Amino acid sequence: MISYLRGTILQRALDSIILDVTGVGYRVRVPTTTLGALGDLGAPAELYTHLHVREDDMSLFGFATQDELDLFELLLSVSGIGPKVALGILSSAPPNEIRSAISQGNLEILGSIKGIGKKTAQRLVLELKGKVEVGEEISELSPLDGEVAATLINLGYSAAEAQRAARNVRGATLEDKLRAALQYLGG
Numbered sequence: 315m316i317s318y319l320r321g322t323i324l325q326r327a328l329d330s331i332i333l334d335v336t337g338v339g340y341r342v343r344v345p346t347t348t349l350g351a352l353g354d355l356g357a358p359a360e361l362y363t364h365l366h367v368r369e370d371d372m373s374l375f376g377f378a379t380q381d382e383l384d385l386f387e388l389l390l391s392v393s394g395i396g397p398k399v400a401l402g403i404l405s406s407a408p409p410n411e412i413r414s415a416i417s418q419g420n421l422e423i424l425g426s427i428k429g430i431g432k433k434t435a436q437r438l439v440l441e442l443k444g445k446v447e448v449g450e451e452i453s454e455l456s457p458l459d460g461e462v463a464a465t466l467i468n469l470g471y472s473a474a475e476a477q478r479a480a481r482n483v484r485g486a487t488l489e490d491k492l493r494a495a496l497q498y499l500g501g
């Protein structure tokens with residue numbers, strides 16, 4: 315199995331790169347978070363990889379950190395979650411924010427991720443709640459912060475942006491905190 319690659323970026327696409335490793339070009343699908351962290355064409359790159367083998371396809375998925383790879387493989391263990399959906403989940407927010415949403419059972423944040431509906435969000439929480447470990451830097455959202463984050467998600471912000479804004483602003487009421495969050499995100 316291919317578990318790590320180091321090489322030079324030959325091509326970039328919206329969801330993948332071609333990595334030249336000593337003359338062999340590997341097409342590696344990557345989450346947008348990893349794609350943003352990689353350099354331009356010709357730049358060196360290192361990826362932790364997962365080779366997904368199906369009857370009619372072999373696809374290589376790459377991640378900037380071992381933590382992202384571990385979460386990807388954990389997501390694949392959930393029934394109904396394939397590699398494309400797992401990649402979409404990892405593209406939506408940093409791994410600790412995804413773990414936090416799962417451990418808190420936050421269906422609104424999980425359901426706001428493209429490709430994840432209410433039932434899939436429930437399945438994620440049910441099957442992974444006891445298996446995810448959340449880092450100390452991610453704390454649970456208060457009820458008010460959860461409402462602010464949910465409202466921001468409904469307005470089109472990503473789960474990561476919404477949670478970060480809800481945590482970083484002050485306000486006594488939902489309206490005050492939401493107004494401050496919108497200013498935080500806008501400026």
